[in-house]
Amino acid sequence: MKTTTLKKASCVGLTLSMLTGFAACSTGASETSEATTIPSQIETTAETEEDLPYDFGYGVTFHADEPVTYTMFFSDASWYPMVETWQTEGVFKKIEELTNVTLDIKSYDSNDYMEQVTLDINAGNAAYIIPKIYDDSAFVDGGAIVPISDYVQYMPYYTEFYNTYDLSEDIKTITRANGKYYKLPGMKEANLINYSFVIRKDIWDAAGIDVVELEKNWTWEDLLEALIQVKAYMVEQGMCSESDYIWSDLWCGNESGQGSGGNLLGVMAATYDCNAGWNIGNGMRFDHESGQFVFSPTTENYKQFLITANSFIEAGILDPETFTQDDATATAQYYNGQTAIMSINQGQWANYEQNMTAQLGAGNYENYVITMPIGSTRNSTVSPERLENGVMISQKALDELGEAGFIQMLRFVDWLFYSHEAYDLTKWGVEGEHYYVDDDGNKHLMDGYCCGGLGYGNDEAESMTDIRLMWGYAGGNFWYGGTVAEMTDNLIPPVADYVARDTEYRDTPPLAPGIAPTEEQNEEINLIATPLISNVNSWTLKFVTGQADIETQWDEYVQSCVDLNSQGLVDIYGELYTG
């Protein structure tokens, strides 16, 4: 009898605990419906206290009355590793001299940076300031990171930029289900083109192609026709044979392309308003015509993109080994003059020129960066979100410094990452010492200095001092985003020219609405997307290289995506975005 009562009691207990569990689950689910609270303009908190132990404000250099030390993670790149002079006379010293703040740097190799930072945050060993964060989703729910949106009103430089360039819609894209955001993003006035293609203009001109005129409105078909003409010329001149390819690209191979087709397929797909290559993400893209999120790799646009990509291989122009080779193979062919087109980004121009001068001799070649051809849209391939990687602040800072000390630190962070003064310092060094500004307002490095990060190469004798290697200026931890003037102040004329042409000839892509999945939804999205995207990448490469036939096997491919629950992603996004 007693046993029966005990059993009944335990059953009731279990039922109650299950019900509590369900209730807890449903509370979690309701988070999705919580509206975001991102204001279109942030009102700066007017500080009434007059005896603050520091100077701050818009246009004012942050300066603490007493020396303070803040810990900061630092992503240390192996190609310009941090050396002692950065601390004793370089960027960190100058920051200290200006602000009275010493940065206690916890540096990790850039390859392991995210892994190490994650480990430290999870182990309760986080630094106060955590820069160079691309995806903050792993840290949002752990409570180790401050929801920074609660404090941005204390940051005059941040709010000024946010308000001036109306970034509220962009910020919504990083806002979480609880209506808050957790990182201070790098913010841009506008997005500028970075990746495009460089061509051997001297050969194109000789082949009779007026690329400057053609590129204004050209399509991928026009580019293909031009390349066929260039190849014919090169064969005629004995520069290559009929069986050679004149386009062998980098950033697409197994390693750098990460098995997705990398940069080439990424930018090409973007002109067809779909995701592929590096930009595949989870495949979801907002269709502005229908006003809903769609799974991009099964759309008609994607099919058109595949047909286009494949046409370059079918025509014997693009080397199919592009998608398996290492980058050095592609660059060697372009530097040698075996190929006539290759991918480029803003940072690589000086590098290409230097290597081609060594291989072909100065004056024996002419490079030109082309405007991206048009696919199904005239939109530029720039990302529509005007945000960059950003800075997180650890909860530890708030706990250890107290609110007043925390706000003081935030105002220092505000100056360091959002003020024009700090931007110039961390990018160019000290005015009059490392760089000067000419009468037209353009910045130049002083004689005797070079900087790989700013596109200023060393001389042949390598007698110049690299301000990045020596003192840590122009490193990747501080300056990202900014006004167009700031972002373009180091662009050398040919690069600035192609950025300007892209802005002039192409449209700015519209911003997709922000969605804020909960932790559970995020997990579900990842769970579906991982095998699905792997399948998409595999089929995409088969279609592009001609191993699979687009016309006859397209339905089979779409069905394979459906089998891997592509509709599941669409449903989650549909649930999150109600228009």
Add this chain to the structure above:
Amino acid sequence: MSTKENTAPELKEIHIHNPKNRIKESAGYRIFTVINTIIMILISIVTLYPFIYLVSQSFTSEQAIIAGHTGLIPEGFNIDTYIYVMTRNPIKIMPNIFPDLKVPEFIVYYMNTIFYTFVGTIMSLFFSSILAYPLSKTKLKVNKILSPFIIFTMYFGGGLIANYVLILKLGLKNSMWGFILPMLISTYYVILMRSFFMSIPKELEDAGEIDGLDKFGVFWHIARPLSTPIMATMTLFYAVMYWNNWFNAKLYLQDKSKWPVAYFLQTIIRGGGASDPDATQMSANIKSCAMVLTVLPIICVYPFIQKYYVQGMMLGGVKE
């Protein structure tokens, strides 16, 4: 008496390989031997080629590499890369003792690796053997409780974060001991040593005890000298493990002056992902030069000690 009578018969008369005495090989066997040899040569070429290519690349000029002119014979032969690698980025070591002492980073990493390998191997051998020896005593009742706990660690661990927190709380982060101590005892090697110790005749140990040795004395003066083969094998295993390890350095060594060369190598090989627009790839000749310098000691030593590798794998495999 002729001299011939006093000398032994000539070798060729009794030699087993004398064509007259040799068992005749079948045609099939001869074909098999030829094919086998060809396959072995091909496999050797396949495994040797990348290494020779690497060595060649390390002596090739940078411009030749950029132009894609890399092969088995270095083009623009030079040792500039070696000089560059061994002199670049001087860093401070032991600033408390020698405030102005700066040593090129590669040399520092190399010396660190030698220190980790030397100290780590000695410590590992000592601690592994004093753990393995008592475990080999089947009559020791506590072994029945201890052994499962030790073997458990072969299959299950606390996980990355738990280990990291442990090292952090022990104050070992950024300490050279943070590199050595987590690897101090390998359960697998302890089990191999235990099996070897079990094969030592009990009577020898009893004799030692009768002569007045205590338990540690028996281990030190009897079991240890009889265990040279397993000690040699374990020295090799542990030394290779310390020489090649970079993961502990990645996790626990933030201070570059404590990095082992393997981690430095790992960072320069992976350095500069193409998706980072700012990235510049480290030149291929620098990478290959660092690789050659890193593997060179192991390659030089390995031919002389490879027999221990094979022996080590079979030790304890057969129970007598």
